[in-house]
Amino acid sequence: MLTIGNYVKAKTLEEAYELNQARSSRVMGGMMWMRLGNAKVKTVIDLSGLGLDQIEESDNVIKIGAMCTLRQLEQCEALRELYGDGIAESVRHIVGVQFRNQATVGGSIYGRFGFSDVLTAFLALDTFVELYDGGTIRLSEFVKRKPDKDILLSVIVRKSRRKFRYESIRQTKTDFPVIACSVVTGMVHGKETWYFSVGARPMKAELLEKQWEIPDNASEEVIADYARQAAAEFTYGTNMRGSAGYRQHLAEVLIRREMASILAEGR
Numbered sequence: 242m243l244t245i246g247n248y249v250k251a252k253t254l255e256e257a258y259e260l261n262q263a264r265s266s267r268v269m270g271g272m273m274w275m276r277l278g279n280a281k282v283k284t285v286i287d288l289s290g291l292g293l294d295q296i297e298e299s300d301n302v303i304k305i306g307a308m309c310t311l312r313q314l315e316q317c318e319a320l321r322e323l324y325g326d327g328i329a330e331s332v333r334h335i336v337g338v339q340f341r342n343q344a345t346v347g348g349s350i351y352g353r354f355g356f357s358d359v360l361t362a363f364l365a366l367d368t369f370v371e372l373y374d375g376g377t378i379r380l381s382e383f384v385k386r387k388p389d390k391d392i393l394l395s396v397i398v399r400k401s402r403r404k405f406r407y408e409s410i411r412q413t414k415t416d417f418p419v420i421a422c423s424v425v426t427g428m429v430h431g432k433e434t435w436y437f438s439v440g441a442r443p444m445k446a447e448l449l450e451k452q453w454e455i456p457d458n459a460s461e462e463v464i465a466d467y468a469r470q471a472a473a474e475f476t477y478g479t480n481m482r483g484s485a486g487y488r489q490h491l492a493e494v495l496i497r498r499e500m501a502s503i504l505a506e507g508r
């Protein structure tokens with residue numbers, strides 16, 4: 242059971258950060274995950290009064306406040322315009338609408354959960370996280386860090402003309418994914434670059450980058466071969482949802498489908 246001594250609705254970010262430095266303090270997002278835990282929390286810090294619940298679009302970036310809900314992501318027109326249905330697809334299977342109306346982007350990314358669809362999706366894009374103390378760093382770097390006492394303020398996606406696809410496999414609807422894959426491609430420094438992010442392996446998502454020039458009319462065999470190569474570069478584990486071999490096979494299939502879908506649309 243989770244027990245909480247004090248609840249503080251922070252008035253400033255500075256206050257939230259200072260309070261969070263105590264070992265037994267915790268920042269709260271939507272509390273959907275935290276409330277299932279067994280911790281004794283002395284002070285829980287609510288960020289909901291700090292204006293972090295907006296998705297802001299500028300010429301170069303889309304900035305998603307940490308207190309935005311997964312439902313806001315799902316319904317965000319700016320993300321849909323840039324990356325099609327991919328972002329909505331990445332959260333669509335997470336429990337249900339009422340749940341997604343409460344779970345936050347900050348809690349999802351900060352948690353760095355192995356099963357995270359949200360992390361898998363954003364990792365393949367040109368994404369940064371803004372931290373109160375740690376500044377703005379690449380999500381790929383943040384993922385590798387151990388959780389500390391910093392506060393995640395926003396997730397920032399740099400706008401680009403990249404193509405994005407997301408797919409996951411679940412044994413039953415609303416369960417955690419057995420595997421989650423996103424594929425992104427675009428021109429980076431004049432070179433065609435492919436990004437692959439595979440999560441729920443069951444370890445947390447990792448990113449693979451390849452400079453592959455693949456023609457739009459590549460045959461199914463050629464695409465399958467690239468997908469096999471990409472999937473083979475990740476490591477996989479076994480748990481109650483599937484074996485390592487099964488996960489690698491699924492990753493290969495999903496990556497192949499996503500690559501084929503991007504190539505069929507043309508770049």
Ligand SMILES: Cc1cc2nc3c(=O)[nH]c(=O)nc-3n(C[C@H](O)[C@H](O)[C@H](O)COP(=O)(O)OP(=O)(O)OC[C@H]3O[C@@H](n4cnc5c(N)ncnc54)[C@H](O)[C@@H]3O)c2cc1C
Pocket residue numbers: 267268269270271272273274275276277288307308311334335336343344345346347348349350351352356357358359360391392393394415416417418
């Ligand atoms: C039953 C269930 C099923 C789920 N299924 C899926 C799934 O299939 N796919 C998927 O991707 N996710 C899934 N999730 C995870 C969910 O989507 C959220 O990622 C999770 O609930 C955390 O978000 P939250 O807002 O509830 O965070 P909380 O539970 O409030 O917090 C989680 C952690 O993050 C910290 N935290 C929160 N916000 C911040 C911040 N701004 N800065 C620093 N630290 C912060 C908290 O202190 C805590 O340690 C599931 C969760 C549950 C409970």
